[in-house]
Amino acid sequence: MKYILDAACGSRMFWFDKANPNVTFMDNRQYYEKLPTGHIVDVNPDVVADFTEMPFSDNSFYMVVWDPPHLIHAGKTSWLAKKYGKLDQDNWQTDLSKGFSECLRVLKPHGTLIFKWNTCQIPMNQVLECFSQAPLFGDKRSKTRWLVFMKGE
Ligand SMILES: C[S@@+](CC[C@H](N)C(=O)[O-])C[C@H]1O[C@@H](n2cnc3c(N)ncnc32)[C@H](O)[C@@H]1O
Secondary structure (H helix, E strand, C coil), rough: CCCCEECCCCCCCCCCCCCCCEEEEEECEEEEEEECCEEEEECCCCCCEEEEEEEECCEEEEEEEEECCCCCCCCCCCCHHHHCCCCCCCCHHHHHHHHHHHHHHHHEEEEEEEECCCCCCCCCCHCCCCCCCCCCCCCCCEECCCCCCCCCC
């Protein structure tokens, strides 16, 4: 069993070691495209699955990192949507709420959840309203936020 789950790995851009053997990389798509803009979208997860219904047992991982799409407004063909995905405009609160619950479910007791968000379209407070727990600490001002949660805290 791997120690860490990346529950929406995309192109693994924030990883220093994109092939870290301690990580299960999950995304709901397998996709490769070299865009005319020069951006490369290379989504090649170990597990293709939905973060609202994860195929893992309860209490499986010591750490989960979750960087879901943060856009609700983006053309389907825009490079941002291709690279980072897009939330369902009508159901994003429910999907984030289910995703958060799933991240906690698959964490071991007192395991750590690292959550990443970009506030360009949806403010942080609206996202935190979808979650059953408050973060322990993290960025409070920057556009890109990294927040830390602990299961059971
Ligand atoms: C912001 S990107 C992740 C970027 C990644 N952290 C990186 O460093 O490159 C969000 C990813 O979530 C994926 N995604 C969207 N909905 C999902 C779902 N329901 N379950 C799993 N992954 C999903 C998208 O395909 C996209 O690759």
